[in-house]
Amino acid sequence: MFDLGIQELIVIFIVALLVFGPKRLPELGYTLGKTMNEIKKAFQGAKAEMEKEMQEVKETVEDVKKDIKNPLELKNELFKDIPSLDDLRIDKHIENIARKEIEKKE
Numbered sequence: 001m002f003d004l005g006i007q008e009l010i011v012i013f014i015v016a017l018l019v020f021g022p023k024r025l026p027e028l029g030y031t032l033g034k035t036m037n038e039i040k041k042a043f044q045g046a047k048a049e050m051e052k053e054m055q056e057v058k059e060t061v062e063d064v065k066k067d068i069k070n071p072l073e074l075k076n077e078l079f080k081d082i083p084s085l086d087d088l089r090i091d092k093h094i095e096n097i098a099r100k101e102i103e104k105k106e
Contacts, residue, residue, distance in 0.1 A: 004012075020028050068074075 016028065017025055
């Protein structure tokens with residue numbers, strides 16, 4: 001975790017023994033171990049919560065992907081009721097009216 005060797009651990013132990021004394025050292029070790037265990041549990045809980053949220057996001061993205069249609073199909077569906085530009089040309093309408101008038105006269 002901290003890449004401490006035996007020599008470093010011995011130095012830390014001797015300093016702690018001198019600072020806290022032999023009577024308080026076991027109590028200090030117990031408290032330190034308990035604190036480290038609680039921190040570890042908190043990190044594991046946070047990690048599990050993040051993984052759960054990420055899974056929910058992935059599922060939402062997959063649902064959206066399934067709902068999205070092919071862009072051309074979507075365009076055709078959206079514009080199916082709109083007349084094409086050829087249908088809107090005025091000269092075609094005039095031509096059709098003229099053709100009908102000619103057919104009536106004949």
